[in-house]
Amino acid sequence: MVNxxxxxxxxxxxxxxxxxxHVLFGLYIWEFVSSLDFDWQFISGKxxxxxxxxxxxxxxxxxxxxxxxxSIALNVTTEVNCQALYTFNQIFGNTAIGLASINLSLRTxxxxxxxxxxxxxLVLIILGHWSFLLHGILLKAAWVDGECxxxxxxxxxxxxxxxxxxxxxxxxxxxTGWKLAFPANGRSKLIKLIxxxxxxxxxxxxxANLMATIxxxxxxxxxxxxxxxxxxxxxxxxxxxxxxxRLTNFTSQGPxxxxxxxxxxxxxRSNTSTNRRISVKKGDSVHVQMDTFASPDRSAAEYDASGKxxxxxxxxxxxxxxxxxxxxxxx
Numbered sequence: 248m249v250n251x252x253x254x255x256x257x258x259x260x261x262x263x264x265x266x267x268x269h270v271l272f273g274l275y276i277w278e279f280v281s282s283l284d285f286d287w288q289f290i291s292g293k294x295x296x297x298x299x300x301x302x303x304x305x306x307x308x309x310x311x312x313x314x315x316x317x318s319i320a321l322n323v324t325t326e327v328n329c330q331a332l333y334t335f336n337q338i339f340g341n342t343a344i345g346l347a348s349i350n351l352s353l354r355t356x357x358x359x360x361x362x363x364x365x366x367x368x369l370v371l372i373i374l375g376h377w378s379f380l381l382h383g384i385l386l387k388a389a390w391v392d393g394e395c396x397x398x399x400x401x402x403x404x405x406x407x408x409x410x411x412x413x414x415x416x417x418x419x420x421x422x423t424g425w426k427l428a429f430p431a432n433g434r435s436k437l438i439k440l441i442x443x444x445x446x447x448x449x450x451x452x453x454x455a456n457l458m459a460t461i462x463x464x465x466x467x468x469x470x471x472x473x474x475x476x477x478x479x480x481x482x483x484x485x486x487x488x489x490x491x492x493r494l495t496n497f498t499s500q501g502p503x504x505x506x507x508x509x510x511x512x513x514x515x516r517s518n519t520s521t522n523r524r525i526s527v528k529k530g531d532s533v534h535v536q537m538d539t540f541a542s543p544d545r546s547a548a549e550y551d552a553s554g555k556x557x558x559x560x561x562x563x564x565x566x567x568x569x570x571x572x573x574x575x576x577x578x
Contacts, residue, residue, distance in 0.1 A: 251467040260470040265321050268477060272314045275481050279311060285492050299353050303491045306346030310484045313339035317477070320395045329395035333388035341380040341408075344480050348415050349373060350487035351449060354494065355419050358426045365422065376415055379408040402472065406463045409479070413456040416483075420449040448486035455482035 250256060286304070288294040316336040320329070352369045359365040387399035424446060459479035466472045 251471070257468060257470060260468065260474075264470050264474055267474065268314075268317055268321060271477055271481055272318055275310065275314055275485070278485050279307070282488070282492065285496075297495075300491070300495070302346050302349045302353065303488060306343050306350060306484055307488050309339045309346065310343035310480060313343060313480075314477075323395065324393070326390045327395065329388040329390050332395060333386060333397060334384065337384045337386060340477075340480055341383055343484050344412060345373075345377050345380045347452065347480070347483035347487040348376060348412065348419070350491055351416065351419050351452060351483075354490050355423045355426075357494070358423055369419075372415055372418065376411055379404065379411055383408050402463070402466070405473070405476075406460070409456055409460040409463055409476070412479075412483075413453065413460050416449065416453040416456055420446075420453050423449055448490050451486045452483045455479040 286307075289296050289300065313336050316332060316339065319327075320332055320336065352373060356362075356366050356369060382401070382404045385401065385404075386397055388395055388397045390396075391398070427446065456479050459475040462475040463472055
């Protein structure tokens with residue numbers, strides 16, 4: 248039987264941990280670079296920035312900074328301030344975990360059309376989650392035998408944090424799955440999008456935190472008890488960011504009216520209405536224009552396809568008869 252606390256086993260596990268972290272860092276860099284075009288559209292101003300994207304960008308870059316710090320800690324060969332380095336890693340790592348859960352919660356709030364009971368419950372759960380995450384920042388690290396080593400951490404707080412994260416993700420998964428499976432007014436295209444392949448992201452986040460919780464509770468040794476923590480943070484952040492990107496790309500594609508989620512996308516699309524009007528010019532072509540109005544008030548006369556003034560609720564471009572002067576010449 249393996250002695251998990253023997254020196255040889257600890258050294259072997261530490262080497263495996265280091266290599267595993269480098270693999271995970273490479274995986275996240277690939278995911279990060281492959282989706283940079285989405286970030287650049289907002290940074291360059293090509294797309295309008297919405298407030299829910301604050302959590303998306305914060306979580307995405309927090310994890311990047313944490314992984315860079317972990318890589319430095321694993322590869323540094325000269326003495327550094329290990330306490331500051333590991334505190335930096337914990338702050339950005341825990342921030343990424345918390346923001347990933349917030350991003351998934353925002354999708355759940357959107358699916359529930361900002362139901363006040365659901366929103367209130369999720370906000371309270373989020374506050375409790377962050378209280379544990381902030382407590383998890385407290386640790387001690389020092390330079391020992393040519394490397395940075397954590398000499399003290401509260402494993403009980405870490406275990407509670409991951410159990411809480413697992414329960415949180417499971418709650419979000421159940422709420423989202425219930426609403427998508429039994430919508431009140433039928434399924435819109437958005438509902439089908441999230442239910443078809445978006446719900447799997449919630450399940451992945453839950454399973455990632457479940458795996459980390461299992462290793463934490465088994466506590467084979469100091470290395471294996473935390474080996475699944477970073478994979479859980481990376482998996483949660485990746486799936487949460489993908490959910491945000493898919494929903495943001497979907498809600499900016501066109502003027503589709505959602506049957507059960509209109510106005511429930513948490514400022515990812517505009518709440519203004521769009522109305523079609525046809526303007527006809529003499530010549531060889533007919534131009535169809537799309538105008539966006541902030542309110543349904545009409546301050547100017549409107550015309551149908553035949554050039555006649557129409558009254559409220561009478562406009563129907565397909566039902567109008569085109570007068571002879573607007574018809575295409577017979578050649």
